[in-house]
Amino acid sequence: MVKRLLSASFFCFLAAAAFAQGTVISSENFESGTSLPAGWSQTTLSTDGGWNIGDPASLSSSSFGVPDNDGNAIVTNDDACDCDKSADVLNLPSLNLSAASSVYLIFDVYYIDGAYQGNQESLKLNASTDGGVTWTTVKQFDGQPVWHLEAIDLSSLAGNADVRLNITYNDGTGWNYGAALDNIRLVVPDNVLRASLAYAYAGRYIDAIPTVMDGYDKFWTGDHFTIEGQLSNDGFVPITSFTASWTNGTETVSQTYNDLDIPFTKSYVFNLDLPALASGPNSDDYTVSISNINGGDDNDLSDNSGVINVTVEGVEPVAGRKVVLEEGTGTWCQWCPRGAVMMDFMHEKYPELAIPIAVHNADPMKVTVYDTGMGGLISGYPSGLVDRADGEWDPIEFEQRLIERLLIPAPVSIQHNVAYDAATRTISVQSFVHFQQALNGNYQIAMVITEDDVTGTSSTWRQVNTYSGGAFGPMGGFESLPNPVPAAQMVYNHVARTIFNSFTGAAGSVPASNAAGSTVTFNSTYTHPTSQDVTQMHAVTMLIDMGTGEIVNAEETPVPFTITGTNEPQVISNMEVFPNPASDITTLSLNLAEKKDVQLRMTDVNGKVVYEANLGQLSGDQKLPIRVRHLAAGNYMLSINAGGEVSTKPVVVVK
Numbered sequence: 001m002v003k004r005l006l007s008a009s010f011f012c013f014l015a016a017a018a019f020a021q022g023t024v025i026s027s028e029n030f031e032s033g034t035s036l037p038a039g040w041s042q043t044t045l046s047t048d049g050g051w052n053i054g055d056p057a058s059l060s061s062s063s064f065g066v067p068d069n070d071g072n073a074i075v076t077n078d079d080a081c082d083c084d085k086s087a088d089v090l091n092l093p094s095l096n097l098s099a100a101s102s103v104y105l106i107f108d109v110y111y112i113d114g115a116y117q118g119n120q121e122s123l124k125l126n127a128s129t130d131g132g133v134t135w136t137t138v139k140q141f142d143g144q145p146v147w148h149l150e151a152i153d154l155s156s157l158a159g160n161a162d163v164r165l166n167i168t169y170n171d172g173t174g175w176n177y178g179a180a181l182d183n184i185r186l187v188v189p190d191n192v193l194r195a196s197l198a199y200a201y202a203g204r205y206i207d208a209i210p211t212v213m214d215g216y217d218k219f220w221t222g223d224h225f226t227i228e229g230q231l232s233n234d235g236f237v238p239i240t241s242f243t244a245s246w247t248n249g250t251e252t253v254s255q256t257y258n259d260l261d262i263p264f265t266k267s268y269v270f271n272l273d274l275p276a277l278a279s280g281p282n283s284d285d286y287t288v289s290i291s292n293i294n295g296g297d298d299n300d301l302s303d304n305s306g307v308i309n310v311t312v313e314g315v316e317p318v319a320g321r322k323v324v325l326e327e328g329t330g331t332w333c334q335w336c337p338r339g340a341v342m343m344d345f346m347h348e349k350y351p352e353l354a355i356p357i358a359v360h361n362a363d364p365m366k367v368t369v370y371d372t373g374m375g376g377l378i379s380g381y382p383s384g385l386v387d388r389a390d391g392e393w394d395p396i397e398f399e400q401r402l403i404e405r406l407l408i409p410a411p412v413s414i415q416h417n418v419a420y421d422a423a424t425r426t427i428s429v430q431s432f433v434h435f436q437q438a439l440n441g442n443y444q445i446a447m448v449i450t451e452d453d454v455t456g457t458s459s460t461w462r463q464v465n466t467y468s469g470g471a472f473g474p475m476g477g478f479e480s481l482p483n484p485v486p487a488a489q490m491v492y493n494h495v496a497r498t499i500f501n502s503f504t505g506a507a508g509s510v511p512a513s514n515a516a517g518s519t520v521t522f523n524s525t526y527t528h529p530t531s532q533d534v535t536q537m538h539a540v541t542m543l544i545d546m547g548t549g550e551i552v553n554a555e556e557t558p559v560p561f562t563i564t565g566t567n568e569p570q571v572i573s574n575m576e577v578f579p580n581p582a583s584d585i586t587t588l589s590l591n592l593a594e595k596k597d598v599q600l601r602m603t604d605v606n607g608k609v610v611y612e613a614n615l616g617q618l619s620g621d622q623k624l625p626i627r628v629r630h631l632a633a634g635n636y637m638l639s640i641n642a643g644g645e646v647s648t649k650p651v652v653v654v655k
Helices: 337-349 368-375 395-405
Strands: 023-028 041-043 052-054 073-077 088-091 104-111 122-128 136-140 144-153 164-170 178-188 195-206 211-213 218-220 226-233 242-247 252-257 267-273 280-291 305-315 323-329 354-360 383-386 412-421 426-435 443-451 495-500 519-527 537-545 551-558 572-578 585-603 609-627 634-642 645-653
Touching: 104 122, 136 144, 164 178, 195 280, 195 305, 195 395, 211 226, 211 395, 218 395, 226 242, 226 280, 242 267, 252 267, 323 337, 323 368, 323 395, 323 551, 337 354, 337 395, 354 368, 354 443, 368 495, 383 395, 412 537, 412 551, 426 443, 426 537, 426 634, 426 645, 443 519, 495 519, 519 585, 519 634, 519 645, 572 634, 572 645, 585 645, 609 634
Parallel strands: 218 305, 323 354, 354 495
Antiparallel strands: 023 178, 041 088, 052 073, 073 178, 088 164, 104 144, 104 178, 122 136, 122 164, 195 211, 195 226, 226 267, 242 252, 242 280, 280 305, 323 383, 412 426, 426 519, 443 495, 443 537, 537 551, 572 585, 585 609, 585 634, 634 645
């Protein structure tokens, strides 16, 4: 479940709903003991007694934790029992509604409407007016991740002297979750208008979900925060219109909502923009209110407003920094649609700043070395790393962490050239780490290839989806998809295809001492299988601080990609290697337009340096012989550094 973050900067106002309407005919709160009350009965196929009465904590389990609800509740827990709960039927006492014209059954319920391994649970209210011979389903309940109030209009049953009701839980013949009930009462409704402001808070509106996330204390200058509020209908009269407003004493913003139909126990979420952020600290108190309910006032104005404090700093990102977002995910993971939605959101919102990488676990997209390294740094799925700094994060918190990281000056800038050989399906990446300041210590370069629009056909490509049905709120459209989502409907983005040559990169790829203004060059390759589409691939170069494990900076480009502008080669031209393949000696031929210090370096497929030479100052046409007879047969990368300008050619050694 998504955590809702609250901080001192965002005071969340909660209004307590009175629910004092109507005339209560009968009620049961299960506080008189652990046996069923008089007139109640049940039938069950389970081995744990079916519906049990007690403290919610004592009737909870690891995957079905029933929150406290002020005393006892009646609970059926399929997660704890893992038994046959396909027919846990709780029978209420017979009701005489012969003199009634309008009546409601009202109760608290905790039920998530979950599914596990393809088995869907259900919770229904059924009614009979012929002594229990035939039954009709009055309501099938949707789920919510909290205790909530249900109000069922039984007016269609009025006039009958023997109305029988039962609440039936069915685990779908699988291992599922369960249901809990409390404070069950029969009520004759009144005609009083009741509305309340259930909550209000400020945060970032994420349209991909959509929702407002709080917890931000920094945000981009000129951007907007949003107030989210919720109107609740606490009375039997439907709410058809209202006005929501905020004011800070000098400015007021209002929005009127018409043509609504908000019945008893239901709510309506509204959003109001706050002023654009100025640079530096921004702090203000905002009074949030609802008014003009159905064109007038409701019966109690004391619960129609609240005050929130918004304290946030308007900031600007530093130049030259990018942030790597690594998400642990899997097709088997029920909450991982959240990660997929947030990774796409981050890529679309921050295309030049965020580098998303989806690291799959235990599914067809798994890369073992990447998955193993990621698994050692996270405790569950989906979880993410932001530059591998400050622990793990829920993907829904990625934006907050990205803003923090983009304020830290980067000691290096990174570029790379990416070549592609279609004949061999080989991607060759020539990475350049430019040191803006002296940086000494243990650092390593890692290269990652990612792929978008990845699809599959077998059942292992299905995405388990707990958001199906909307019980846990909207989630980028996944709430409208089945659970699991069939492979034919799933497209996976930012999928890690390789990391060269370990989770922390290549040992020896960066010298221990690096002067300000110096550049380190590193060559790496990846030969992709025919099942992967190079047109959807990106190359990522990362510099990793081995002392802290953090990613110092990174770069991402499409495949292929060539550096342009001031970094375009201007000194080195006509570069060729012959013979190639070679078994004894190969020759590097090139032209140097200016006299420059020249260094040669050759690396193997693991990034290990197998040849290195400092040739001093050279210019003009050059033919430089290189002995390769001592090298094992295989693929190598030969690079020349001429005064900081680097070019690379592949070399094949044969025996």
